[in-house]
């Protein structure tokens with residue numbers, strides 16, 4: 276599902292100073308895997324997710340996602356890829372506060388060749404996806420009136436709405452307390468196990484990583500270890516996802 280070969284990424288500042296952030300990353304993630312990506316701040320985790328999600332096209336190396344070599348895609352195919360193949364979840368949810376939940380979930384499709392639909396079909400479809408995250412009753416709520424965990428579940432619903440094959444999660448529990456994190460992690464694990472979504476979770480938290488079946492560690496833009504999970508760590512106390 277995800278294949279990276281000899282991936283290099285360098286940021287160049289306006290002054291011409293180069294920051295070689297990804298330094299020869301090779302990684303293969305099979306269909307239906309649940310993988311944690313761990314590494315200290317600045318090690319290149321978000322940069323790596325951005326390449327996988329085709330948000331960043333200036334890299335060296337080979338990137339094949341869901342059978343598509345990203346270098347070979349034209350603009351149209353790329354935006355289709357971003358909208359339909361991958362779903363994103365962020366630490367800070369990135370919901371629009373002035374729009375009700377229903378519009379927050381449906382919005383990506385408005386920019387993907389559609390427009391807001393008023394026929395009731397859109398509402399019904401959004402409701403179905405909200406049911407999968409346990410929030411069908413929040414259809415008309417504003418994000419400001421939701422808890423952090425609810426906001427993240429809305430963000431997950433928004434990602435699911437496009438029926439992606441891959442879910443890319445950048446510190447999905449980083450802004451949540453440990454109890455709420457557990458709800459979000461359960462949901463992510465269920466989407467992976469029951470619906471076969473391939474999931475990559477960037478995290479600093481060993482407990483979050485222990486909920487994944489494989490952990491890839493990155494140090495200074497290079498993968499230093501890649502291992503199947505051992506026994507799960509105990510929740511909350513050791514987790515400290517706050």
Ligand SMILES: Nc1ncnc2c1ncn2[C@@H]1O[C@H](COP(=O)(O)OP(=O)(O)OP(=O)(O)O)[C@@H](O)[C@H]1O
Nearest residue numbers: 286287294296314315316317318319320321322323
């Ligand atoms: N748009 C950018 N332009 C220039 N440099 C960048 C850009 N984005 C990230 N960097 C640099 O690339 C390096 C890796 O950043 P990245 O965001 O991938 O780290 P990270 O592992 O996600 O860290 P964190 O855990 O803090 O989120 C850092 O040195 C950062 O300063």
Ligand SMILES: [Mg+2]
Nearest residue numbers: 320321322445
């Ligand atoms: Mg990051």
